[in-house]
Amino acid sequence: MTIAMQVLEQSVVVFSQNYLPLCRVNIKRAIVLLVTNKAEPLSLSTEAGWKIHSPSLILEVPKHIRLKIASGERTWKVPPVNRREVLRRDHHSCQYCGSKKSLTLDHVIPRSQGGPHTWNNVVIACEKCNSHKGNRTPFEAGMHLRTKPKAPAHPAITFAEQFWINMQANLE
Structure with a gap:
């Protein structure tokens, strides 16, 4: 080249x-x-x-x-809570054990206990962890989430955060 x-x-x-x-x-x-x-x-x-x-x-x-x-930024909407988007957010890995096989959606607070179907309550879990957790909260099941679930951020904000982290690392 x-x-x-x-x-x-x-x-x-x-x-x-x-x-x-x-x-x-x-x-x-x-x-x-x-x-x-x-x-x-x-x-x-x-x-x-x-x-x-x-x-x-x-x-x-x-x-x-x-x-x-003016950068006439396009309006950005938080994507819907669905399997594809939650998989993307959770990097295609179980939020309890880190496995990348047999992944399912899990409601942190089960829907039967009034848990909503929102970004803050839905994570990816492997079948084994989801089955072990069952119809309980992670605390009740003695399980810990690897990351706290949250809605995806605007791409420009994510890019800006990463940019400044990299700039600071280059200065040190």
Whole structure:
């Protein structure tokens, strides 16, 4: 693979007008945003970006850019509580033992005890743990959840949290 191809596979972090990290885009998209004056370079670190040469232009593409325009963010709705979404949230593993086989949905507080079918009460459990827990709460069954169930966060917020964690790790 040529060096030019390797550069084109790199990504640039895009920030909103108020400096919230929104997403990563490929260099081609970053160039379009810069050339059309919809974004500006943002220097968060001493790391240089990339020099992109065209027949009539040499463009410096930084590792971080900030949108100049309102980012008309699409509305995002919390996804419905269903097997596919709960599997995604729980990383396809039992929230009691960590198994990745024979997975089922489990209501932390059983529905028969008034437990709702909400993000805060539904987890993934393997058949063995779900059967052992039965119609009881984890406390009554002597079981512990690996993570506290919660609704998925907006993707931009998740990306921003991870971005700042990585930035802090790079500074240390």
